Amino acid sequence: MTKQELSKAYDFKSTEQRIYAMWETGGYFKPHNDPNKPDFDPNVKPFTISIPPPNVTGELHIGHAMFVSIEDLMIRYHRMKGFSTLWVPGSDHAGIATQLMVERDLLKTEEITREELGREKFIERTWEWKKKYGGMITNQIRRLGASCDWDRERFTLDEGLSRAVREAFVRLYEKGLIYRGPRLINWSPGLKTAVSDLEVEYSEENANLYYFKYMIKDDGKGGSRSALTEEFIPVATIRPETILGDTAVAVHPEDERYKKFIGRTAIVPILGREIPVIADEYVSMEFGTGALKITPGHDANDYAIAHRHNLPIISMLDQSAKVNENGGKYQGQDRFEARKNLWAEMKAAGLVIKEEPYLTTIPRSQRGGEIIEPMISEQWFVKIESLGKAGLDAVKDGRIKIVPERFEKVYFNWMENLKDWCISRQLWWGHRIPVWYCPENHMTVTREDPTQCATCGSQELTQDDDVLDTWFSSGLWPFSTLGWPDETPDYKYFYPTSYMETGYDILFFWVARMIMSGLEYTGEIPFHTIYLHGLVRDEHGHKMSKTKGNVIDPLIVMDDFGADALRFTLLVGSTPGNDTNVGLKKVEANRNFANKIWNVGKFVINAIDSLTPSPLPEGEGQRGEGWSLADSWIWAKLQRLIRDVERQFQNFQYGQAGQQIYDFIWSDFADWYVEAAKSQMQNEEQRLQTVKTLTRVFDICLRLLHPFTPFITEEVWGHLRGAILESPISNLAKDWSPMLITAKFPEPREPEGWEESKIADFELIQEIVRSIRNLRAEKNISPKERLAVIFSAGEKTELLKDQLQMMASLSNLDLSLLSFQESSQEKPADYEPRVVRTATGSVEIYVKPPTILDMSVNISAGKFRLEAELNIAVSQIERLENLLGSDFANKAPAALVQKERDKLNGYKETAEKIKSQLM
């Protein structure tokens, strides 16, 4: 059978889709131990992740690429470790975001508003929109290689999940943990809905501070002519229009300036309404004028003060932040327009003192950025105290662990200061609040749609207009996606889930709410580990934004460099909880890495193909007689790598693990072992062993790397497996799975004791080879020139003699012109000397220049080099002698001290030899 030709460079374009289809159609993304199947074994450990559901109509951005890469890595690792692995995919209906998108589209294409269309029709249209675009994001996630079980895909508005939402709401209601009432909430005038505290962002902005007079009404004691005295309290405000809603003026009880006014009556400018002057310790005597206007309907602090003093609460803005009937003649004006006009009128009335620029924090909507208006509004709330306590304890007592740990503190701080959660939104797209009202205004709250009022039996029921905050349903995600409230096989086996992986920016929004919901509804923690990743920024650490034009589109990046390159870039060099800077240069470098793997693979496969059929060799698995130094070295380094990678995975140090695998493959395996193998394979008796080592090491590399770069590793591994199975060493692959995705992840082994000395020996060979190559570079000796060399290697003589062929091959020496001599012998004339330090001594190398060189240039250059090396040796000797003369010798571990002693000897010997060469 003819061997297939592998292309010169790795072609991810022809690979990724094909490989993904093989995985998906082959059922590899499904848990191998499925609780819905008859052969289910409850003793097999599951590993479960619920995907952070992206907005159903969203488009893939770099943040998605980040979490998909990390979660797929976690999943693939555990799958290869033998866990029954389930990654539940899905998407979020994303109330506001989706509704806005559809509204915008309707306006653009049909010039129709949602109000004109009506609620029912609008929701229909939104479902159509969802059907049309809902698959886009999940297909884009597939391109990244995500190994989700797509048959278990969920959507927050699905029937099942809607039932979960209903169940959750009713349970909370029945426990008295949900209530409805007028409260001061954050109102978004543009969206015309309430938003939660978390959805408000505060930014420092330049504003004006307006100073004006709050005139004091004559109390009849002064005997003046008019109702107004000339007395006033100066007050400062950022938002003068809220004067229309003032219900008091507050001063500090100890404030000497204003004490006399306490209990008297002030007159609201223009409106003429009478309001009391009150005393409250909340008022800061230092800030502004030291007196505070109280607008309980539009300010959270004022609201609190009003409650303490039993003040009336006036709303003076309507839903679009226009002044309402309480604003007198300003009714109908926009809040900013009213600000201007009222101020002008006050100025005319002589009530204005001054205005000055002022830096203040402005509350803005997280979505859209418009200024949020605190307003009194009838909303639904969740009593958070008991939920929060449970959520706090779960992390405090270690049932849930957060990676990195420092976020636990952030979590505690937030959980200890929770406020009731406003869960109603004045939107149409979402889970409608399952509360019905009869004409008597009795509330009926049930799991099934009611036909009559639970109180009076009236059949005239209307459902509450509001929908639930999107986060209410996503808070149920880890269990609602598994079938809850039903005790489905999936729910029983896969819940609680394992890791929750997401960005730290939604720790409060989502993670905290899942914990509270999970504990409340299922009585269990929803996951035992939270892994938080950072934000992805551009290569200079700036936030990506369309206006800045520095957005990296993962789809384009994948088109240009492949999904593996993007994944590897995101995974390596990022650390948990820290933001990551990503530039295309890095992606390009990792594309090159994929190509490197491809080409190493080609080399290994060619080597396998070149084997001639022969009887099967004996003694698989363990290190045997036939192992060369290079074989032992690469094997020992590989085992060390496996141990390191295992440790890094346990510690969530994925980036570090990826980096080490990269370094091993490129710097150890490709740069050195493959080159050594070329030399070894020229000996017929070493050939088989060499190919076996190439094969086994490369196989393990691909397995280690697979969670990072699944496509290239799967593709190459497939070729590798095919080549092995058709070769004399087919037994190496006899128990391999058909695809790498379910192959066993390498298990770490304890060192056997021989490793360190083999590594040291090989490293000496590397040093010698480097030294000779360096000499070539310095002397301008062509790499083609075969050199004659004399070694003076002392106790390392036997080692070098053993490795002559390999050294000769790696540094192009003339095997027939290599010789050894004792160090004490007279050094060879006209040879260029070099000294390489070993662990405990040194090796001298004398290279015979191939032709007559310009000695004046080259000798001085050589001398310069030797002198520099001597200087290094001398300073190291000094350093080490100091070190060994200090307390270090007594207190440091003996092995470490010995190591430093050896090193000192090495430098001493090296220095001596260099000196003799310089003479």
Add this chain to the structure above:
RNA sequence: GGGCGCUUAGCUCAGUUGGUUAGAGCGCUUCGUUUACACCGAAGAAGUCAGGGGUUCGAGUCCCUUAGCGCCCA
């Protein structure tokens, strides 16, 4: 106001029980097309690990402190 993070080579960043001469990618210099790879190879230059103090035989790593930058909460 409280809390957290960052500051390591020209650029972007790794560096987790404290222990070789502090690493990588990109960039830079020189050389090179030897049957895996020019998406490559070889050799090389480049860092007082932000400043100061402390603990320790030993600190980029632990503690304190100062400064700059960034984020979160109020």
